[in-house]
Amino acid sequence: MTRKFFGTDGIRGRTNSDKMTASTAMCIGQAAGAHFRRGTHRNRVVIGKDTRLSGYMVESALVAGFTSVGMDVIMTGPLPTPAIAMLTHEMRADLGVMISASHNPYEDNGIKLFGPDGFKLSDEDEMAIEALMDERPQLAEPQDIGRARRIEDARGRYIHAVKQSIGPDVRFDDLKVVVDCAHGAAYQVAPSAIWELGAEVITLGVTPNGTNINDGVGSTSLDAIKAKVVESGADIGIALDGDADRLILIDEKGRTVDGDQIMALIATRMMEKGTLRGGGVVATVMSNLGLERYLAGIGLTLERTKVGDRHVLERMKQGGFNIGGEQSGHMILLDHATTGDGTVAALRVLSSLVRANRPASELLHLFDPVPQLLKNVRYDGGEPLQAQSVGKAIADGEAELAGRGRLVIRASGTEPLIRVMAEGDDAAQVERVVDSICDAVRAVA
Known part of the structure; x- marks a missing residue:
């Protein structure tokens, strides 16, 4: 059907x-x-x-x-x-x-x-x-x-629940945190939960008017929070998306920390505490090869699924994993939530900052990502990926990257876009492969 x-x-x-x-x-x-x-x-x-x-x-x-x-x-x-x-x-x-x-x-x-x-x-x-x-x-x-x-009382119930996701002995009293809620669903609850745990909170994106959600703020528009973190001397920045199931972090130097690095940190801490289940992490085909290599180096596996947090969750349940997510920032911690929860994941990272007493730029850079490039091509209709010329461009790209990288081509499930992603140790080669496929898609789109 x-x-x-x-x-x-x-x-x-x-x-x-x-x-x-x-x-x-x-x-x-x-x-x-x-x-x-x-x-x-x-x-x-x-x-x-x-x-x-x-x-x-x-x-x-x-x-x-x-x-x-x-x-x-x-x-x-x-x-x-x-x-x-x-x-x-x-x-x-x-x-x-x-x-x-x-x-x-x-x-x-x-x-x-x-x-x-x-x-x-x-x-x-x-x-x-x-x-x-x-x-x-x-x-x-x-x-x-x-x-x-x-x-x-719905807001209070949720704030109480997310605060219970970290140890009762953890306080954020010495942290200065910028929280960007994208003028979205978490504009009240996320800053409140972090403030109640002791942090000094600086807010962005907390004045929704019905038409400004995700507009220049949030996890997909990071310029504002980067500037605010550096300007205010904050320890870390937390950027949520419109419905707050996604998290991107900004370290104290104003650098972006994506979902792959967040998963690496949380998985490492859980392994050290003996609470990690499944022997690794579940992520999608979009996660960086650097994450896979890092996890292998500490004895953990990276299970890959199709794009979409629902696919990640299905694999987690099948394999008994309790951490999974996406490079784009969905973080699923099954011990505390049944779906991606940006606020819960943020509290886990803040807790690690407190316990480690190290800056975010050190704690949240556990591996060097390999060069990765993602480009989107918009199309008006039809099925561009079925075109023979596009198929040939994809096959040529796969042959060029064989043994030295990965290629992922897919149609967006929410927008009329073809997403073209490649990664490998040679950045110039990656860009050449992506551009060639994008050109082929545009020619038939």
Whole structure:
């Protein structure tokens, strides 16, 4: 069955066009509600969102859909994606929904669904919901229509939970931390959690207005936080994305620390404490070869999956791993969260800074990444990767890098982009291979 709505991370698109309309959101609520309605208890769904203007519209449409099929709705207001996953499980809800397009601009929005265990839905559940969207909804009888209410303690619950992810003896009293929340879902909770643990907190991206999410701030726009870290003499900078499931760090010298280095640090510390499970780390095909070599050097493995934190999580559960993530900043620490949680990962790094009493520039540079280049080519339609000329360019690139590097070509699951990545010890060769493939894609795009 071909997917019409669900992509690599839920449903995402430009608001009031494509897949993200009020009518589609209501239909999703009706279909997902019908699929997860079970037992004789009052079924309930937890709905959270980021700070996009369109969140009001999508939230209202989802509420209409869920209540129309007999599900009660609990609304939290703006909260990080991992907070909704946590609350879904803790409140014994039958389903959780996060309204967010993550790092995308405000014009886009998305819908992420979580099962009653707090984990993202399986392919089978998503396909079942899509099938129900094509059917006439089974509406509840008038006396069985669901109720909707907002809760006021959701932020406090989440702040308490993330603070419990580090040892009770750890305080950040001597740290100065810049926290950039991208004008997004964590604009209240992330600075509060870090401040309550004793740090001096300098904030960026904490004044959302509905249209400024990810605009010049956050994990995909690092110039502002780099400047603020250096200017203020901070020990470290924490950059989250719009829904706060992603983390990029800035060391005290203003240099970027990506997800690969963060995973290397956390895995090393867990191995030293004897809490690492699975014998290594799960990451995607995009993680740098330098990470793989570093982990091998300390006796750990790097398991690679397709791009997408859901694929990482599936492999973690299969292999008994408790740490995984993506170079782009998704950090999944299964001992503390059921999905990527930028704030939890940040607290683990801050804890390591305190215990090691070393600067971030030393602690967070455990390996030298090999030259890696990623370029995106936008296309208007069709399937550029199926073109014979593109296939030949890819084959030529693989032959040139054979034994000396890696090549990863894929279509984005959220945007009309072909992503071309190569890495190897020879930077000039890597750039030549990437440019050749990009040129071939542009010629047919």
